[in-house]
Structure formats: C-alpha cells, structure tokens
Amino acid sequence: xxxxxxxxxxxxVKRWHEMMQAGGMQSGLATREMIDGHAAGxxxxxxxxxxxxxxxxxxxxxxxxxxxxxYNDPGDFTAFIGYEYTSTPGGDNLHRVVIFKDGIEKTNTIxxxxxxxxxxxxxxxxxxxxxxxxxxxxxxxxPHNSNLSNGKMFAFSDFEGNPLDADYASKRARxxxxxxxxQIKGDSEAHPFMSPNDEFAGFxxxxxxxxxxxxxxxxxxxxxxxxxxxxxxxxxxxxxxxTGHNPFKMGVIGSTxxxxxxxxxxxxxxxxxxxxxxxxxxxxxRIAQLGSNDVRIGWQYLSSGYAxxxxxxxTREALFDAMMRKEVYATTGPRITLRFFGGYDFDxxxxxxxDMVARGYSKGVPMGGDLPEGEGAPSFMLSALMxxxxxxxxxxxxxxxxxxxxxxxxxxxxxxxWSDDRAIGDDGKLPPxxxxxxLSVPTWSNTIGAAELKTTxxxxxxxxxxxxxYYVRAIEIPTPRWPAYDxxxxxxxxPEDATLKAQERAYSxxxxxxxx
Amino acid sequence: xxETSPSLWREPLLHFLIAGAAIFAVNAWRGPDVSPGSDRVxxxxxxxxxxxVLWSKTWGRPPTEAELQGIVxxxxxxxxYYREAIRLGLDINDTVIRRRLRQKMEFLSLDPLEATVPDDxxxxxxxxxNAARYQIGPSYTFEQIYFSxxxxxxxxxxxxxxxxxxxxxxxxxxxxxxxxxxxQTEDDITRIFGEQFYRALDGVAINVWQGPIRxxxxxxxxxxxxxxxxxPPRFEDVQRQVTRDWMAEERVRAEDVxxxxxxxxxxxxxxxPRE
Numbered sequence: 001x002x003x004x005x006x007x008x009x010x011x012x013v014k015r016w017h018e019m020m021q022a023g024g025m026q027s028g029l030a031t032r033e034m035i036d037g038h039a040a041g042x043x044x045x046x047x048x049x050x051x052x053x054x055x056x057x058x059x060x061x062x063x064x065x066x067x068x069x070x071y072n073d074p075g076d077f078t079a080f081i082g083y084e085y086t087s088t089p090g091g092d093n094l095h096r097v098v099i100f101k102d103g104i105e106k107t108n109t110i111x112x113x114x115x116x117x118x119x120x121x122x123x124x125x126x127x128x129x130x131x132x133x134x135x136x137x138x139x140x141x142x143p144h145n146s147n148l149s150n151g152k153m154f155a156f157s158d159f160e161g162n163p164l165d166a167d168y169a170s171k172r173a174r175x176x177x178x179x180x181x182x183q184i185k186g187d188s189e190a191h192p193f194m195s196p197n198d199e200f201a202g203f204x205x206x207x208x209x210x211x212x213x214x215x216x217x218x219x220x221x222x223x224x225x226x227x228x229x230x231x232x233x234x235x236x237x238x239x240x241x242x243t244g245h246n247p248f249k250m251g252v253i254g255s256t257x258x259x260x261x262x263x264x265x266x267x268x269x270x271x272x273x274x275x276x277x278x279x280x281x282x283x284x285x286r287i288a289q290l291g292s293n294d295v296r297i298g299w300q301y302l303s304s305g306y307a308x309x310x311x312x313x314x315t316r317e318a319l320f321d322a323m324m325r326k327e328v329y330a331t332t333g334p335r336i337t338l339r340f341f342g343g344y345d346f347d348x349x350x351x352x353x354x355d356m357v358a359r360g361y362s363k364g365v366p367m368g369g370d371l372p373e374g375e376g377a378p379s380f381m382l383s384a385l386m387x388x389x390x391x392x393x394x395x396x397x398x399x400x401x402x403x404x405x406x407x408x409x410x411x412x413x414x415x416x417x418w419s420d421d422r423a424i425g426d427d428g429k430l431p432p433x434x435x436x437x438x439l440s441v442p443t444w445s446n447t448i449g450a451a452e453l454k455t456t457x458x459x460x461x462x463x464x465x466x467x468x469x470y471y472v473r474a475i476e477i478p479t480p481r482w483p484a485y486d487x488x489x490x491x492x493x494x495p496e497d498a499t500l501k502a503q504e505r506a507y508s509x510x511x512x513x514x515x516x
Numbered sequence: 517x518x519e520t521s522p523s524l525w526r527e528p529l530l531h532f533l534i535a536g537a538a539i540f541a542v543n544a545w546r547g548p549d550v551s552p553g554s555d556r557v558x559x560x561x562x563x564x565x566x567x568x569v570l571w572s573k574t575w576g577r578p579p580t581e582a583e584l585q586g587i588v589x590x591x592x593x594x595x596x597y598y599r600e601a602i603r604l605g606l607d608i609n610d611t612v613i614r615r616r617l618r619q620k621m622e623f624l625s626l627d628p629l630e631a632t633v634p635d636d637x638x639x640x641x642x643x644x645x646n647a648a649r650y651q652i653g654p655s656y657t658f659e660q661i662y663f664s665x666x667x668x669x670x671x672x673x674x675x676x677x678x679x680x681x682x683x684x685x686x687x688x689x690x691x692x693x694x695x696x697x698x699x700q701t702e703d704d705i706t707r708i709f710g711e712q713f714y715r716a717l718d719g720v721a722i723n724v725w726q727g728p729i730r731x732x733x734x735x736x737x738x739x740x741x742x743x744x745x746x747x748p749p750r751f752e753d754v755q756r757q758v759t760r761d762w763m764a765e766e767r768v769r770a771e772d773v774x775x776x777x778x779x780x781x782x783x784x785x786x787x788x789p790r791e
Contacts (some may be wrong), residue, residue: 029777060623070760111573123575130576337692352690385692388710388732451664452691492711 024399048061061112065104072103074315085141087119089159093148094121097180097255101138101320109135120159122168125175138320144257145179146232147188147205151223154232154248157241164506167243178323181252181330181507182305184273189473189507190230193221198413199406199429200397200475204332206499207300215293218293227292234401234409235509237467239512241403251326251509252471254305257434263306265333266323266389267504270303270482277301281490284483284498299483299498304332308506310366326368331506334390339454340367340472341381342511344374349382350454367472370507377462378513382416383454384474384506391476392449394419394433394503398457402468416457419450435478437501442480442488449477464516472508479504551728557595559588567591582633609764625774626767636763643751650749650757655699658740660709661688670737671728675737678725684739691733699744709733 019030065081072079080099087094100107113127121141128139146153158168181189187204195201211218225231229252236248249464256265257273264271270279277283279300284299308329311322322328329338339357343364350359360381371378386393395418401411408493415430422431436445462468484500486492494500526768567587571579579587607613662679663671667689668716674687684695693708706714713731720726720740751758 070756070763073756107571109575111570113574117574127575134576356692383692386733388708388713390732446665446732454692 007109011043025186049209059198062104062108065107066285068221069104070331070429072316075313078314078316078319080316080320081107085113085115085121085124087115087121087124087150088213089119091149091212091214092152093213094119094143094144094147094152096121096124096141096143096176098139098141099323101316102135103316106131106135106137118472122159122171125171128175137189138324140178140320140323141176142178142180143176144183144255145185145188145213146179146229147186147208147227148211148213149227150217150219151226153226154228154235154347155226156235164239164243165247166219166243167233169239169243171249172247173245173249175359177249177251177326178253178328178509179229179232179248179250180257180307181256182254182302182332183257184301184304184358185257186302187304187332188227188229188302191224191228193224194231195411195413196230200413200473200503200505203502203505204302204304204511207296210295210329211293215295230399230401230411231409233469233471234403234411237401237403237469238407238409241407241467249512251323251328252330252507253305253307253309253323253328254332254507256305265303265306267303267333267480267482268485270485273301279486281486281492283492284486285493285495296382297495297498299375299481299494302332303482304504306331306333306335308338309336327366327489329367329506329508332502332504334387334476334504336387336390336393336474336476337383337385338472338474338506338508339363339381340382340508340511341371342371342470343381344378346379346381346456347454351383351454356381356383356454365511366510369511371511371513373516376499377458377460379456379458380511381454381456382454382472382508384472385452386450390504391444392419392446392451392478393453394475394477395430396453396455397473397475399473400459400461400468402463402466405468412461414457417452417453417455420475435501437480437484438479439480439484439500441489442484442500444477444479446477467515468513469510470513472506474506476504478502543573557592563591564588621778625771634766635757639755639758639762640751642762643754646761647749648759649761650754652746652749653702654703654743654745656705656740657698657742657744658717658738659684659696659698660693660739661695661737662691662693662733663735663737664689664691665734668728671735671737675725675727678739680736684725688737689734693733699742702747708774709736753763 016030016033019026027110061083068079068081071077081102081104082099082118085096085098087096095333098112110127110131113124117123124141128141131137131139143153157163162336179188181187182204186208190198190201191205191209192198192201209219219227225235227408229250232250234246234296236246236250239248240246254265256263258264258271259274260271260278272278272283273288277286277288281343282298284297286298287294287296288301290299308331309319309322310327311318311415313319331338336487339360341360341364343360345363346359350356350363352361364381380398382396382398384393384396395415398414398416399411400414403411404410415424418430419433422433424430434448436448459468459470481502483492483494483498487494489499535666562583564584568584571583601607661674661684663674667728667770672681675685678684697705697708702714705717708731710732712737713729717738717740720729720738722740722743728735729738730736
C-alpha cells in the first residue's frame with residue numbers, strides 16, 4: 001500500500017529507511033547522504049523513477065485517510081473522509097465538497113476525482129457512482145459558493161450548454177442532496193435583485209456579488225438567478241414540471257470554508273479564512289486576494305457558518321443518512337436550535353407541548369422532507385431556540401416558493417412569529433426589532449428579542465394544484481460584526497462603508513409540496 | 517526619467533530580467549540545448565499500465581482505448597512542456613514550486629513515522645506524564661427553572677416559595693430546555709445552557725434551591741442533588757486518544773529533527789539593514 005515499498009527494495013534506500021526509522025542523528029545523516037547523492041548524481045536509479053516518486057504524492061490521500069480514522073470516535077466525535085472538487089472554469093466557481101460515509105478500507109481503493117481530470121460535474125457524479133458500485137460504499141457531493149459561479153451553479157443548461165434533461169436532473173438530485181448556503185466567502189441564500197420585497201435578502205452579498213471567484217469575470221444581473229439558492233429551489237420546481245425531475249431539490253448547510261481547521265464562525269472569535277488573515281489591525285481594510293483582479297475587502301468576508309444535522313447518533317452512518325434525507329440546516333454562526341415540521345393537522349397544543357418534537361415526527365415530516373397527500377392546506381410547526389452564547393431572536397419567517405398556473409416561479413416571505421409586542425404594519429411588514437448594539441465595546445443587549453420563538457402556521461394562499469417549497473429563516477437581533485471587534489481590540493482601520501452590525505440567522509432545509 | 521536611472525541600474529531585479537532576456541534570446545537563436553537522451557520521450561509499457569491503473573482508481577472503471585490514447589497523449593504533452601520549462605529555467609524561484617518542494621521534503625521526513633506503531637510501554641509512560649489532559653470534570657444532577665428577562669421580577673418570590681417546600685412544577689417561564697439534568701458533564705451542560713451557566717454551578721450549595729443563576733437565555737433557579745467527581749483516567753479507557761496525541765507530538769518532533777539536520781548544513785546569515 002505504501003509508496004515507499006518499491007523504493008526500499010533498493011539496498012541503499014532500505015539502509016536510509018532504517019536510519020530514518022532510528023530517528024535523531026541517524027535520520028539527519030540519511031537525509032544528508034541523500035542530498036549529497038542527489039548533487040553528485042549517484043543516488044539509486046529508482047529515485048529518478050517518476051512513477052515511484054509520484055506515488056509518494058499519491059499516498060497523501062491514503063495517509064490523510066488514516067489520520068481521519070484515528071480521530072473518528074463514534075458517538076463522540078465524527079470525522080468524515082472527504083475531499084474538495086475544485087472545478088472553476090474561467091474563474092466561475094463550481095466547487096463541490098465530497099463526503100464519504102465509509103472508512104479507509106473503501107476510500108483508499110480510489111483516488112479523489114480531480115477538477116484537473118475534468119471540470120464537468122457530471123464526470124464527478126459518474127466517478128461517485130462507480131465508487132458506490134465497486135465498493136458498496138456511499139458518497140455525496142455538496143456544491144459551495146454558488147454566489148461566485150456567475151450564473152453557472154444553478155443554470156438551466158448543463159456544463160456543455162445543453163438544456164437540462166431528465167437524466168441530468170435525476171443524477172444531480174441523486175448525488176447532490178445538499179447545498180452550502182452560507183460561508184466565509186459570502187452568503188448564497190438570496191439577493192435583492194430577485195427578492196426586492198425581502199428586506200433581509202442582502203445579507204453577506206456585499207463584494208461577492210460583483211463577480212466570480214477571482215473576479216476574472218464580472219457579474220451581470222442576468223447571472224444572479226443562477227447564483228442564489230432560493231432561486232435555484234424555484235428553478236427546480238420549473239425544471240421538474242418540464243422533465244419530471246427536480247435537479248435542485250436541496251437541503252441547506254453552512255460551513256466556514258476556512259483553511260485553519262478552526263471552528264471560528266463567531267463574530268467575537270473570527271480567525272479568518274487562512275493563517276495569512278488571522279486577527280490583526282489591517283485585515284478588515286485589506287484586499288484579501290483570491291486572484292490578481294480581486295477587489296473584495298477584508299470586512300466583506302463573513303464569520304460564517306455552521307452545518308446542523310438532525311441525526312439519531314453522532315456517527316458517520318447516522319449523520320450521513322440524515323444528510324441524504326436533507327434533515328439539516330444552516331446558520332451564519334450562532335448555534336440556534338431550529339425545528340421545522342410540515343403536516344396537515346398540527347394545532348396550537350402540539351407546538352406548546354413538552355413533546356413537540358415527537359409530535360412533529362408522528363404527525364408530519366421534518367425539514368428536508370416531502371409533504372404527503374392530505375386534506376386542505378398544510379400546516380407547519382416551527383421553533384427556534386437562541387444560542388446561549390449569542391443574541392436573542394427577532395423573528396421567524398417562512399419563505400415560500402411556488403410555480404404559478406402560468407408556469408412562472410414566485411416567492412413570498414411570511415413573518416410568522418416574532419418577539420416584543422409588534423404588529424404587522426399597513427405595508428404588510430413587521431417593524432424592525434430595534435438595535436441595542438454599542439460599537440464602542442462592542443456589545444449588544446438582549447433587552448429586545450426573545451430567547452425562543454415557536455408557532456404553528458398554515459399557508460393562507462395554498463393551492464393544491466401548484467408545486468411549492470417552504471423553508472424557515474430565523475433571524476437574530478442586531479449584533480456587532482467581527483470588524484467592529486477588530487476596531488476596538490486593535491484600533492483597526494475599518495473602511496467607512498464597512499458593515500459593522502448584522503442580523504445573523506439560521507436557514508432550514510425546505511419541505512416540498514408536489515401536486516398529484 | 518533620467519534622475520532615477522543610476523539607482524535603477526543597481527537593482528538586482530533589473531539584472532535578473534536582463535540576464536533572463538539574454539538567455540531567452542540566445543536560446544531562440546541557437547535553439548534549445550540538445551543533450552543525449554533528452555530529445556527522446558519514451559513511454560514504456562509499464563508506464564502505460566500504471567497510468568491506466570491510476571485512471572481506473574479515479575473514474576472507477578478502466579479507460580477505453582480512445583481514453584487511454586488520450587492519457588498517453590496528455591502524458592507526452594506534459595513531459596514535453598516539463599522538459600522545455602526546465603530548460604528555460606521556469607522552475608527557478610517559482611513560489612508554487614518552492615512550496616510544493618518544501619511540502620514534499622516535510623512529507624518525506626514524516627513518512628517513516630506514519631508506519632510506526634508505538635508500543636504500550638512508550639504510550640503508558642507518556643500517559644503517566646500527561647494524565648491531567650485526560651481527566652474529565654465532575655458530573656452534575658440538578659433541576660432548573662427558567663425565567664425569561666420579562667419574568668425575572670417574580671424570581672425572588674418563587675425562590676422563597678420553593679425553599680418553603682413549594683412545588684417546582686408550575687413556576688417559571690416555558691422554554692425548550694430540560695427541567696432536569698441527570699449526571700452530565702461540562703461538555704453536555706455547556707452545549708445546552710452555555711458556559712456562563714456552567715461556570716456558575718461551581719460552588720452552588722447542594723440540595724437546596726439556589727439562584728438566580730444567569731445564562732444567555734435569562735435566569736434560572738437550580739437545585740443540585742449531586743456532584744460526582746470523575747474517577748482518575750485509566751490508560752485502557754483513553755488508549756486511542758493517547759496514541760493519537762503521542763503521534764501528533766512525534767510528528768512535530770520528527771519534522772523538527774529532520775529540518776534541523778538539514779539546516780545545520782547551511783551557514784545562515786541574516787544581514788542587518790544598512791545604516
């Protein structure tokens with residue numbers, strides 16, 4: 001298995017190997033001999049054999065797998081084996097994170113599918129299908145940073161430019177049950193261009209909306225719908241009506257995409273994307289280059305997000321199965337506890353009951369599920385418990401998307417439960433919750449908002465002939481963003497137009513309704 | 517800009533660019549160096565087989581004849597470009613290549629270690645020296661009653677009532693938090709109630725309603741019925757953890773040793789800035 005095996009068939013290399021094993025001075029001496037030999041051209045021929053030496057690089061995959069295995073503690077700490085597929089044609093981000101349910105006995109029989117081999121995600125899916133067939137294992141892929149794809153991530157056409165057909169749609173739904181909706185390089189839920197009536201749609205879009213991954217391609221308005229998840233969920237309904245399959249039937253998770261190995265999506269403890277942008281006085285004002293044309297300023301990076309999974313156990317098997325059934329949600333950093341059930345006969349007693357969750361499962365389906373057939377309009381039971389280390393909650397909303405009688409997609413955001421004694425205004429909007437942020441500390445106060453929100457809601461406009469999806473957005477009261485902490489801690493220069501406060505949030509996976 | 521010219525001529529970068537341009541011009545005029553063997557690209561049967569195996573591991577199926585030809589064509593293209601690039605010196609001072617080579621050296625210095633399985637004696641000794649790392653904190657059993665910031669006004673009255681023997685069942689505000697916690701340690705309690713709440717449990721008297729204790733949610737009254745100290749950690753229970761921690765430490769050490777052995781071959785001078 002190890003690439004070093006063919007090498008140590010050579011007596012000199014074998015002697016060096018033993019010296020290396022001995023460690024200390026011996027390993028140092030071996031290294032010296034090797035380098036001298038290299039300089040003099042007297043090293044064994046096998047060391048010039050590119051296949052053998054290339055094999056050393058290939059062992060990185062298997063040795064990393066072994067490290068993951070060492071840290072996977074079922075029931076306590078789950079470590080998945082996975083890799084990133086970094087397809088970026090022309091700078092348009094089509095990246096996918098690939099996650100295996102399995103251990104190294106299966107994953108080490110393959111090599112990761114590289115974007116260097118093919119940038120067409122359909123080829124990735126073919127490789128994943130072959131993996132499952134050959135090993136009996138399980139694997140899934142999660143696209144991220146659709147916001148940097150310049151319209152390509154959720155396009156109506158495939159990689160080659162052909163219109164999406166049933167084959168493409170069913171394969172995509174099969175291999176990509178989830179999408180990453182929020183992360184350090186911006187939030188991909190919604191954009192004001194498609195959602196002008198949603199005053200919360202612009203979260204985390206600043207800077208990122210201007211172009212693709214490395215700004216080699218600038219963004220045009222016509223690209224935006226192919227970049228954001230809410231629009232993809234809507235497009236999915238339309239494509240399903242045309243092909244019989246919904247390619248974008250996706251649950252949602254958040255993740256940091258930081259390269260530090262640190263879970264630092266808290267505003268007061270943001271360690272940046274990589275070691276070059278750890279906390280310092282300059283990072284909020286600097287252009288953190290992803291490419292030579294990049295114009296995104298440090299403060300535009302988000303301290304976001306996390307993935308939440310409702311699973312029966314903290315094991316690879318249980319978590320993977322929950323991801324496959326989309327029983328997951330995303331947050332932009334706060335550890336909000338979010339519940340969402342859909343059914344037909346929830347009443348006020350259910351949501352107030354101590355066993356609300358059990359009733360949710362027995363009388364309906366959880367987030368990520370499909371509403372079964374039922375009588376009348378569906379009802380939804382939803383609750384959000386604040387993160388005890390973070391802020392109170394402002395409101396919970398249900399975002400509905402549907403396909404109207406003319407085959408056009410529509411969306412509406414409903415405020416369904418909120419804190420403090422506010423009433424919906426004449427404009428149909430719930431007034432803002434207020435703002436307790438003190439940027440001089442910085443801090444906020446939980447004197448507004450609520451520790452927990454929960455309610456039952458029924459769709460007043462339900463039409464049984466129209467395909468629809470519903471998802472929850474739970475929104476916190478305003479809190480300081482990380483550049484506000486930098487400004488105080490380091491006396492940092494923060495650009496005048498930087499966003500210093502935000503209302504962080506959690507997004508549930510949708511529940512879908514499909515007419516008979 | 518004549519006034520900048522004299523200093524510009526002293527710039528090493530400019531010398532480098534001129535030298536580079538000169539080499540390029542000479543090559544263009546003379547054609548690239550042709551040394552014995554280097555103008556032959558031989559693709560052996562073994563190599564083709566290995567390429568096919570690697571391809572299969574990536575795609576999950578063997579390549580078709582056309583795909584195999586494609587792989588070989590691509591291999592030749594890479595070989596030709598590689599040799600030409602080396603000939604032009606494009607590998608010199610390339611940040612990406614330097615970093616890659618550094619990674620390879622670091623990886624080589626660790627490779628023998630990856631195969632090493634430490635024996636029990638080594639691990640036990642290491643465990644004895646680091647036992648404190650594996651000591652878990654006490655486990656708590658308690659009841660709690662929650663008061664929202666709006667309901668906090670009644671908290672003293674409720675506390676008096678409870679201490680006088682009142683029932684805890686119908687007091688406080690509703691919230692999706694457990695009313696009773698049974699034998700849980702720091703991680704669990706912190707995950708549910710937050711750090712502030714867990715820290716406040718320390719020093720609270722047993723078997724009597726106490727409070728208010730603050731958390732991010734609001735305020736709580738608590739009645740702790742038991743605090744059990746955890747037993748000292750046993751090697752058998754944490755052996756896996758010990759193995760990984762030992763290996764993590766060894767990895768760092770082995771890399772340091774390998775690097776130091778190499779660095780000692782160099783005379784390193786860091787020049788002071790000129791006065």
